[in-house]
Structure formats: C-alpha cells, structure tokens
Amino acid sequence: MRYIKSIKIVTLSLVVSALLVGCGDSNTLSSDLADNGNATSTEKLLGSLVKGPIDGATVTIYDESGKEITSSLSNEGKFEISISTFTSAFYTIESTGGTYTDEATNTMVTVPDSEGLQTLVTKSELEEMIKNKKFASLTPETTIFTSLVKENLNDNNLSMSIMKAKEVIYDLMIKDSSPMPDMEGDSFLTQGDLTKAIPSNSTEAFAKNRAVSFSNLVQSLGVTPVEVFDVIKKLQEDYKDGKADSVEISGKNVNLSREYALARKRLFETTTSRLRDGNLTQEQIKELETMGFDTNSLTSDKSDKDKVLADKVTKYLASTTLPTLHILPTMSDEDGNTNDAKATYTLTANKDVDVKIETPTGSWTTPMWRYNNNPLPLVIRTNRGNAMTLNFNNKLDADSTIHWHGFKIPAIMDGGPDVPVKANDSKAYTFTMNQPASPLWFHPHPDMQTGKQVYMGLAGVYLVEDEISKKLEADKALPSNDKDIVLLVQDRRFDKEANGVRKLLYKTKMMDADGMKGSTILVNGSVMPKQEVDTTQYRFRLYNVSNAKTYDFAFNDGRKFTIVGTDGGLLNNPVEVDHIMLGAAERIELIVDFSQDAVGSKLLMVSRPFKADMMNIMGETDSNSSSDIDNMEDNGIGLTIMRFDVTKEATDDITLYSALPTNAEIATRLDPTTAVNATNSRKFVMSMYNGGNGNSNGMSGMNENSNNNSNSTSTMNMTFAINGKIFDANRVDEFVGAGTTEIWELKNMSPMAHPFHAHAIQYQILDRDGVPATGTDLGWKDTFLVQPGQTVRIIGKFEAINVGDYMYHCHILEHEDAGMMGYFRVGDTGNVKIK
Numbered sequence: 001m002r003y004i005k006s007i008k009i010v011t012l013s014l015v016v017s018a019l020l021v022g023c024g025d026s027n028t029l030s031s032d033l034a035d036n037g038n039a040t041s042t043e044k045l046l047g048s049l050v051k052g053p054i055d056g057a058t059v060t061i062y063d064e065s066g067k068e069i070t071s072s073l074s075n076e077g078k079f080e081i082s083i084s085t086f087t088s089a090f091y092t093i094e095s096t097g098g099t100y101t102d103e104a105t106n107t108m109v110t111v112p113d114s115e116g117l118q119t120l121v122t123k124s125e126l127e128e129m130i131k132n133k134k135f136a137s138l139t140p141e142t143t144i145f146t147s148l149v150k151e152n153l154n155d156n157n158l159s160m161s162i163m164k165a166k167e168v169i170y171d172l173m174i175k176d177s178s179p180m181p182d183m184e185g186d187s188f189l190t191q192g193d194l195t196k197a198i199p200s201n202s203t204e205a206f207a208k209n210r211a212v213s214f215s216n217l218v219q220s221l222g223v224t225p226v227e228v229f230d231v232i233k234k235l236q237e238d239y240k241d242g243k244a245d246s247v248e249i250s251g252k253n254v255n256l257s258r259e260y261a262l263a264r265k266r267l268f269e270t271t272t273s274r275l276r277d278g279n280l281t282q283e284q285i286k287e288l289e290t291m292g293f294d295t296n297s298l299t300s301d302k303s304d305k306d307k308v309l310a311d312k313v314t315k316y317l318a319s320t321t322l323p324t325l326h327i328l329p330t331m332s333d334e335d336g337n338t339n340d341a342k343a344t345y346t347l348t349a350n351k352d353v354d355v356k357i358e359t360p361t362g363s364w365t366t367p368m369w370r371y372n373n374n375p376l377p378l379v380i381r382t383n384r385g386n387a388m389t390l391n392f393n394n395k396l397d398a399d400s401t402i403h404w405h406g407f408k409i410p411a412i413m414d415g416g417p418d419v420p421v422k423a424n425d426s427k428a429y430t431f432t433m434n435q436p437a438s439p440l441w442f443h444p445h446p447d448m449q450t451g452k453q454v455y456m457g458l459a460g461v462y463l464v465e466d467e468i469s470k471k472l473e474a475d476k477a478l479p480s481n482d483k484d485i486v487l488l489v490q491d492r493r494f495d496k497e498a499n500g501v502r503k504l505l506y507k508t509k510m511m512d513a514d515g516m517k518g519s520t521i522l523v524n525g526s527v528m529p530k531q532e533v534d535t536t537q538y539r540f541r542l543y544n545v546s547n548a549k550t551y552d553f554a555f556n557d558g559r560k561f562t563i564v565g566t567d568g569g570l571l572n573n574p575v576e577v578d579h580i581m582l583g584a585a586e587r588i589e590l591i592v593d594f595s596q597d598a599v600g601s602k603l604l605m606v607s608r609p610f611k612a613d614m615m616n617i618m619g620e621t622d623s624n625s626s627s628d629i630d631n632m633e634d635n636g637i638g639l640t641i642m643r644f645d646v647t648k649e650a651t652d653d654i655t656l657y658s659a660l661p662t663n664a665e666i667a668t669r670l671d672p673t674t675a676v677n678a679t680n681s682r683k684f685v686m687s688m689y690n691g692g693n694g695n696s697n698g699m700s701g702m703n704e705n706s707n708n709n710s711n712s713t714s715t716m717n718m719t720f721a722i723n724g725k726i727f728d729a730n731r732v733d734e735f736v737g738a739g740t741t742e743i744w745e746l747k748n749m750s751p752m753a754h755p756f757h758a759h760a761i762q763y764q765i766l767d768r769d770g771v772p773a774t775g776t777d778l779g780w781k782d783t784f785l786v787q788p789g790q791t792v793r794i795i796g797k798f799e800a801i802n803v804g805d806y807m808y809h810c811h812i813l814e815h816e817d818a819g820m821m822g823y824f825r826v827g828d829t830g831n832v833k834i835k
Contacts, residue, residue, distance in 0.1 A: 044080045045129060047136035049095050049117055050194040050211045051228065052109075053077020057098030057116060063088035074098060077195040083130070086123050089158055092146060093136055094118045102225035104215035115229040119190055120146040122158065135193040139211040140232050142190055145169050147236040164242075172244045173235075174210070176689045176749070177261035197283050209264070216263035217256075221249050231256065258685065261749050265789045268751070309609060309638025313556045316360070316528055316640050317602050323358035325529040325642065328461060328486050330379045343386045347371045347378070348393040349400055349444070349458055357494075357502070359527035364502045366494065368457035369396070376525050377460050377488055380442075382433060384466035390429040394421045400453060401427075403445035404462070405585065406567055406782040408435045408761050411804025411826070416759065417447035418729065418805060418823075434801065435762065436569035436665055437469035438780065439486075439541045439587045447729060451547055451813035455506050455516055459545050461486050468664055469570065477657035478564065479539040479591065485531070486524070486541045489641060491549045493518030507814075514752070515548030515812040523642045530643040534650035537593045539564070544582040548812040550753060550785065553641070554579035555592075556604040562656060565589030568762030568780025572660050572667045575775045579608055583755030583785030585811040588776065594644070595652040602646070607639040666780055670764050670795045674741055681745035681793060682734065686786065686810060686820065688720045688750040719819065720810065726819030732805060734824035741797045748786040754815065756792075757783045759806035760826060763796040783811055802826045 049057055059079045060071040065088070072081040074095065095116035102109050117138035121129070129136060148165035149158075156164065169188050178186045185202030192204040199205040218228045234247045235256055244257035274280050316322065334344040353370040356363055371378050382388065394400045399422055403415035409431040412419065421427045440462040444453040463486075473480035493516075494502040507516060523529050544551055555561070555578075562574045567587050580588060597603065660667050672678055719726060725733060736742060743766065746756045762780035765773040769791055786792050809821030 043084050043130065044082050045093075045126065045136060046133060046193075047079045047081070047093065047138065048193050048195045049074050049077050049079065049098070049138045050208060051117060051140060051214060052100035052103055052212075053195045054095060054098040054100045054111060054117070057095040057111065059093065059095050062092045062094065064090050078135075078193070083126075086127055088123060090120055090122045090149075091126055092118060092120050093138060095138055102215050103212050104219040105225060107225060109225045111226070111229070115226075118143045118146040120149050120162075121190065122162070125190075129191060134191050137190060137192045137194050137207065139189075139194065139207060140214045140228070141169055141173055141188065141207075141210060143232055144173075144236050144239060145188070145190070148239060151240055168239055168242050172239055172242075172257050173260065176687055177210075177213075177257075177264045178689075178751075209267070213260065213264040213267050216267045217260050220259060220263050220266070221254065223250060258749065261687075262747075262789055265749065265751065306609060306638070309606060309640070312638070312640045313604055313606065316604060316643060317556070319360050319528075319643075321360045322528055322530040322643055323360070323363075323526045325485075325531040326376055326524040326526060328376055328379045328488070328524055329374060330381055333382075341383075341386050342389070343382050344389040344391070345380055346391040346393070347402060347442075347460070348373070348395055349453075350395050351397070351456075353457070355457070355525065357522070357525065357527065358529070364494075364497055365500055366502050366504055368504065369453065370457050371460055377457075379461040379463065379486060381463045381465065384433050384435065384437065384464055387432050388430065391426065392421060392429060393426045394423055396453070397423050398449055399423065399446045400444045400449070400458075401446055402429060402442050403759075404429070404431075404440070404442050405757075406438065406440040406762065407431070407433075407462075408799070408801055410801060411760070411806050414759055414804075414806060415442075415445050416805070416807045417445055417450075420446055433464055435464065436780070437466040438464050438567070438569040438762075439543065439565065439589060440464060440568075441543060441545065441587070443545075445807075447727075448817045451516060451817045452506055454545075454813055455492070455547050456504060459488070459490075461488065461541070461543065463541065468661055472570075472657055476653050476655060479537050479654055483534075483536065484539045484541070486543070487642070488522075488524055488543045488545050489551065490522050490545045491518040491547075492520050492522055494520055513814055513818065515814050517547070517549050521639055521641060528640060528642060530645050532645050532647040533594050534648045535595050535597060535599065535646060536650050536652040537591055537595065537654045537656070540590050540592065541565075541587065542582070542590055543587045544584055546584050548584055548814060550581060550583045550610075550755075551607040551639070551641075552579055552581045552610045554606055554608045556606050559603075561593070562591040563588050563776050564591055564656070566776055566779030567782045569666055570660060570664070571776065571779045572664065573658065573778075574656060577775070580776065581610070581785065583753060583783065583811070584813070585755055585757055585783040586781075586785060591656060592644070593652075594646055597646045599646055599649055603644045605641040605644070607641060609638040666778075669778075670741060670797060672743055672766055672795055675743045675795060676737060676740045677742055681743040683723070683745045683747065684756065684808065685723050685747045685749055686721075686754045686756065687724070688752075688815075688820075720815040722808070722810075722820055722822055725822060727809075727821040731823065732825045733822040734808075736798055736824055736826045738798060738803065738827040739800060741795065743793055743795050746784060746786050746792045746794065748788055748790050751788050753785055753787050754820075755783050755785045755811040756808070757811040758796075758808040758824075760802045760824075761796045761798060763794040766793040766795050768792050798826050803828070 047059065053076055054074055055076050057074040058071055059074055059081055061069040061081060061083060063069055069085065070081055070083055072079050097113045097116065098111045100109055117140065119136055119138045119142035121136060145165050148168055149161045152161040152164055166188050174186060174188060186206040187203060189203050189207040192200065192207065194204055194208045194211065199208060214228050215225065218225055218231055238245055238247050238256065244255060246253040246255050331345050334346065335342060349369065349371060350373050351369050352367045353373050353375060354365050355368045355375045357366050392402050399420035401415040401419065401421055413429050413431045415429065441460060442462055443459040444450055446453065472478040493505045495505050496502065507513065520527060542553065558578055560576050560578045562576050563580060564571055564574045565588060582588065748754055762782055765777040765781060765784065767773055784792050784794060803826055805823045805825050807821060808824055809816040
C-alpha cells in the first residue's frame, strides 16, 4: 500500500465521506447482547443493516435450498437472531420492510415488504461469527454480492463463486469509485457493525461510506429514495457478465457504476467542505481521529493559510532586495523582412544552460534546458496570415518535438508524440497562422518525456496579433508596447546549494508521479521579482506554465482587475474579477489599472489560499530543500507571486474597449443545435486508480486493455486514464468528421482537478455542471480545468485545415506521460493506428 506512513492524510477522503451517515450506536442492543453474558449468546448471530440503519425490518436466515431457518426484527439497524442448526454449505441472510432515514434528503423511507438487503455467508463463516460475536453486515453491495454468488454457482464451486463475486464488486464498485486511490481499508466487507457512530476500523468506515453513497446516487439519478432497491436490482443484473454497462433508468441509459462513483466523490467533496468549514460534530471529528487523522490541521486550514499569506505579503511589501522582473527576449524574423507575410525562426533545444536564479535573498546558478542557449524563455511575435517556417534542432540525448499549443494547424505539424524528432536531428515546422490574436505557447511533447523536458526549462511564448488587436492598440483601447508584458509563472524544486549551484530536482518524492510540484515560484525565471510601473493601465499576458500546479491569482489588496483574453484570443466583452483560477497550461490577458495608485505605493500579485483537492492535501516535506521558500507544502496555501512598484506619475490614455468588432470570431457563439452530436455529446471521462495493468474494469464499464504499455503506471502503481483507457501509440480512440461541429463532455471522476487539453482548434465552453458559461468561460479555450466530480461541456468546429491525428490529454504533464492521453482523428478514417 502507498503512503502507509502518511495514513493520517491519505485515508482522510473516505473517512470524511463516511461522516454523513448519522447511524445509531451499539447501545440500542438488548442487554444480553450488549454484555454478551447470557446463556444463549453463543447461538445468536449479530448483524447490522445499513442503507441508513434500517429499523423494524424482518431479518430471515435461509439455507442453501431456500428453506427458512429463523427470523427476527431489527432495532435501529441492528439485529440478533438465534440459530443452532448448521447443516447447509451456505446461508442467505435477508431483510425485508422496515424504515430508515435517507441521508441525502433527510427523509424517512418506508421499505416495501418485498424489498430489503441481503448477504451470503458460508457455514464456517456463520459458525465463526457466532462463536466470536462478530456482526454480519447487510448493505447494497452485499446484496449485489449475494446475487452474483448464486448466479455463478452453476459454473463454479462455492468458494470460486464467492471469490469471483468479490472481485466483481471490488472492480466495478470500489476500486475506481474511491475518492482517493490506493486507500487502505477501502475493500469489500461482509462482517462488521456499520451502525456504530465511530466505526471500529477503516474498512467499516469505508463500507458505511459506500452504503451512504447509494442515497446520493439515487438523488443524482432523479429517482425517489425508495427506488434505491430498484437500482440495486439493476446493478445485480448488469454485473452478471462481470462488466458495467449502460442500463435504463427513468427512460435514460446510464452507466450506474460511473454514476455511483460520481455520487461517492460528490459526497466526499461535500463532507470535506463541511470539515474545513467547521460544520462537523465532535463525534464526527472523533471518528476522523480514531482513523488516525490530524483533524486540527484541517479544521483550522483556512485561517492558517490566510495567516501564512498575510505574513508573506507583509514581508515582501517591505523588502528592499527583490530582483527586477526579466522582460522575456523577443526573437527576430530571420528573413529580415518585417513587411512580408512570411516569418522564419530557428529553435535549438540545448541541455545544461547555466541560468542565474535571482531571489530576494541572493542568487544561484541552475543548469537548465533552454532553446538557443538563452537563459530565459523566448517570445515569438507574429501576425495572423503569416506563413511560418520554424526550424527545430534537437540537441538533447532523447526524442523531442515542439508542440504548438493552441494552434489551428494540420496534425503533421502539431508536434505531437507521433512525429518525434530524434536526438541530433532536425525538423522544419511549416504552417500558416489563421486564427485570432492570442497568447499561445510552445513546448516539447515526446511520449513519456513531456513532463521532464518542460520542467527542465523547454517552453516558449508565441503571441499572435491580428487586425483587430492592432486597431485596438492603435485606438488606445488596449495597452501596448512596454505596457504589454508577458508573465510566465512556474514552480520548481531545487537541490541544496553546492558551490553556488542548485540543480533542478524532478520526481524525487512519491507524490511527484501524481503531478510534479515545487514550492519555489518563478516569474520569468526569478523568485518574487518586482516590476516598476507608471500610474497607467498595463496589459499582462499571464501564463501558468507549471507542470501540475493550480493558482488562484489575485492582488493583496483585493482590488478588481479586468480580463480581456483567454487561451485562444480576446474576450468579446472584458470581464471584471477580483481573482482568477488557472490550471496548468491555461492563460489569460489581464488589465491592471495603476492610475489611482500613488507614486511610491506597492502591490503584490498573489495566489489566494483555496480548498485544495485531496491529492494536494497529501503534501510531503522536501528533504532536499534548504530555504523557507522550498519547505511549503502544496495544499492550496497562499503564495506571493511578484510585486509592482508604482514609481512614475503618467497620464493614462487608455479607454478599454467594451466590445470587439462584430467580425471577431468570438463575437458569435457556436450553436450547439448545429453540432453533429447535438443530442449525444462525445464523452471524455478522466479517472485514476491503483494498479498498472491498464484495465479499468471499475470505471464506466470500460474494459480496454492497453497491452501492458510501460507508461501505464507511475512509480506508485497509479494509473491515469481517459474513458478507462491509457495511451497507446498504435490506437486512435475517437473519429471526428472534417468540417463538423461537435460537443464534447469532459467529466472528472477522480479526486483531483485535471486541466483537460485538446489539440487542433480552439473551443468554447457551453456549461459547467449544466450551468451555462459566463464571464471568462465565454472565451476561446484549449485547456479546461475540470474539478473533481465536475462535468464541463465544450463545443468546437473542426475546419478544413484540421486533418490527421491530434491529441487530447490531461495537462498535468506527469499524468499525460503516465497514459492520461489519447488520439482523435479528424477526417480520413483509414486503418492506421486503429486498435
């Protein structure tokens, strides 16, 4: 098991999820059962019924022939039943009728006399439970288990049927529904008192959580709580073949395994929020502590994070030693003619370029990988309509590419892993820019090496201008020239200093395979830099080029700022905000107004504290770090990014535009009714689970096998998948008609946020969890931060220029390298790569 030493943190997600149960306590048992002291106690079977705890149910034991042996009634979810004859190979315990409180709706449910829960125990298990006073547990999943055992008895002996049924339940209901992967104790359970306020162990806590999640499942399906028993029957029928398929519920085809996993994760998110907001009872907190968690660090999470950020803000507002922001160098068109519609650039990937890292406390040298041996990332500025020639020389010792991120170009020029450039080889990328002015970028995209090559320093900026953006600048409707500044924000982890050198550390901790994160924040290559500004408006092209980290950008005084552009271009209408969250690879263009700031004042850009997902809460101490900058855990803590020093009084001559011209592409929303799949979105389900065989049986019923591809698992045996599949270079997963408009549905079934990136075109967001897009979501986008349990629908038009095989993947680069990626083909559907 992973993270055994850190079980306090790791197990939190499922334990917290179990807190919403509200079960009765064991004190409700009769006195002879409570003290286990009467003469017949050794002949009594104890048990618990949990869907909530069912009161007043008739509990009956049947032998293998179906003959009734004995029966009793439940009391607040518990039962005791006398039995003295043990002649059958197995016994079925079944409840019918009774009442319980549905956890999702807090309503009383009367169970029909013909409905209830079941479990199946062997003769030896029954004798052992009675002898040792262990509880039999009846839950929705033991009910499905019982059905599966009996279904398989004709083809297998009893022990084989039980083993196969347990495997199916674990694979289809538990493994991939777990709010946190690799959870110790999140396993199938047939014995235990699940009505205790504080479960005896983690396995009981997780089983209680899974039972409660059925209430959330039926709520999300739009059916009444009592229909949970119909849902259980649907699952019994569905799982007979060992797979999870779509079934009909209220006239709709749904994958119940997928919906159950989502319901369980939503319960987890809700309960986690309650914990952080201080809305759990002392009994519930005690349950967490019994499970081994440091609840103090979580219940005080927000105030602690706010204080940490406030202390840093105070420190850096007063600092007199901040380095000056580097303005990234802009490359020159090699043909020397700035008036033609052609541009040529050469980019050579080099290793071991000495880069000086400047910080408020001094500087050091770090060997990095850079283009053209330049110590800073490079900027290419070009115009819409230009015919581009971009010569790439690979001086690394491994395959590389240049992926043109966010570009609308033919697939053969896209720079994906299917067209690698060998070490010491070259490639000319040629294409014509035909898209709006936008903050694009470029980076390597070789199979299984993207994360490392980007982390080591290979990334650059590509700014496209068009007639609209030029006119806005000329008309003083957008800041330009020296008031138009690129900001590349990235996190890194550095080794201890030795002789003035600190090496970059990549994937040195267990958690790094879940997304490489460092605690040293660089802006244009410096730590906590400052930029001198006038009392005017400035335009900042803000890029999150981190491998995995999410930021919630804001300013220390809470001021509002205006966003005028997203990944793929200018917004039709500027949007005023006081913060903006950016996942890895997302970009914005923002306007900051310093006209009301006095000369001598200072302003900090920060990343606000936010409720990190559970993967981020599992921070580790970096044993290689030597400074306070490097010792911060990445758990949504507030970060200081850079400072702006107002040093000069100037007249602000910018009147920001209010709407783009009508001929701007973004001025017209794509119409979902014109999509070829208007009523059936193409689905991309992101999941993660432990085990590296490439088989995601438990997620969505997708049993795709990836031939044990070596990139299917991380160093911690973690698999990252889309639609249950890991990347296979020989397989095309989706086929898109050339010239068509499509709706894609991005669904996150994992416990952490994923920035989903699709190549080929720029897309528009239709809605998030059914809520129509507003604000910055109305812009062109190529990367979409999808939160745990969230569904985002996007729409895009695949134009004539889009031909060939493109990638879709998570832009947490370690996830991409571990297989969270696939091909989609636009146009020709020949048999190349089809598998």
